[in-house]
């Protein structure tokens with residue numbers, strides 16, 4: 001998951017409780033207003049009477065694939081030590097994309113992955129992405145792309161999978177209990193190491209799935225297209241253009257039928273989920289300046305308009321203490337919540353204690369789980385992040401800053417078009433500033449924007465994954481959204497025009513991006529089974545557009 005956007009959702013993930021089956025899931029759930037996603041081919045699956053969640057479980061199809069999945073699962077179990085060794089070898093390569101001096105290690109990791117897949121007979125390419133923007137002295141790590149089986153089987157569907165082989169920075173001195181680049185397995189099967197869960201475990205899950213099929217002598221059910229990048233934790237530099245190009249007719253990813261990304265996490269620790277939505281993020285700065293230089297309050301206090309005073313007034317008018325966004329028109333952009341949708345939230349395995357545990361306090365905005373989850377996934381939020389140029393050190397300096405820049409962002413949801421949000425934000429900030437009748441100068445600007453994404457959880461890509469979850473974990477998955485963003489998701493959807501599924505392997509306690517990142521061995525091994533099982537189910541799932 002992207003470093004840029006993910007941190008808030010990461011922090012807010014929580015430890016889950018013992019899983020419980022969905023005894024009375026809603027039967028009339030309509031996916032959330034897919035009409036606002038014209039680029040998605042998923043919309044064809046939204047007719048009211050088809051494939052309402054929960055999907056119609058087809059016993060005969062699962063029985064049909066039972067024998068082959070059983071031998072595949074056994075093969076995964078038999079190979080589990082080798083799979084842990086594979087993860088250990090990968091974690092040992094410190095492929096930190098954000099550190100210049102580690103670039104050779106990132107590239108080494110890409111080639112390690114390529115060699116592993118070539119060893120299993122896949123056709124692989126390392127595609128160069130050129131110099132790194134703004135750091136031209138660095139070469140971007142290659143996109144490792146491939147196809148398995150090496151020659152396309154025209155009778156089978158084609159599944160494009162994405163993952164990343166770079167990792168966040170990590171040092172023992174940050175507070176790790178173990179060496180971050182040595183995979184350390186404790187007595188509870190927790191495998192600690194940077195990249196274990198984000199995203200080397202899931203990426204190697206695909207490699208493992210291929211190997212386990214071979215060892216079991218089970219026919220690989222689909223054509224697997226792979227796209228693994230090495231700059232995800234640094235904003236996926238260079239990747240968007242590459243994906244868009246390779247999805248064009250005649251190019252590498254042209255024949256994609258569905259896309260699967262394994263780069264996020266369960267909501268808790270016991271119950272798998274399928275993720276069908278992500279919030280977007282629009283990030284703004286408000287610059288207020290006046291005096292030619294910083295001033296002393298003993299000399300100039302009481303004689304000049306102060307930029308910091310103006311900024312605090314403007315920022316205070318963006319959001320209230322209950323989290324309500326005070327910018328006129330924002331609320332009206334949000335797609336209304338349907339009754340059916342409310343039902344879905346009731347069944348999600350999450351409690352208020354989960355929230356309190358992850359917050360480290362009981363300072364939640366709402367008392368109910370449903371409203372809390374909607375606050376995280378379904379509604380926009382506005383957060384004030386900081387003030388550049390303000391005095392922030394300890395002590396009591398009497399400076400009047402000459403220029404201050406306030407930073408805030410809005411997590412956006414359907415149907416908020418980023419350009420519409422920008423217009424409303426600029427209008428609001430300009431009007432609030434005008435009301436102050438100050439002689440200082442204002443400049444409000446957008447720093448970056450990433451759009452929200454939502455897919456239909458009734459699409460065959462999701463129903464196939466749900467069957468695979470049920471087969472491997474013996475429980476129906478929760479349907480979740482994420483409060484953060486994985487921008488490449490939208491890129492794949494737009495470029496392929498196909499449904500994109502987020503199929504997580506790790507759990508909420510994995511501490512991706514943090515110290516002591518880990519992946520439970522159970523999640524890695526069962527997760528490998530899940531990825532393979534998903535390919536079998538998607539191979540057979542009725543699909544109108546095939």
Ligand SMILES: [Zn+2]
Nearest residue numbers: 001198199263
């Ligand atoms: Zn990731």
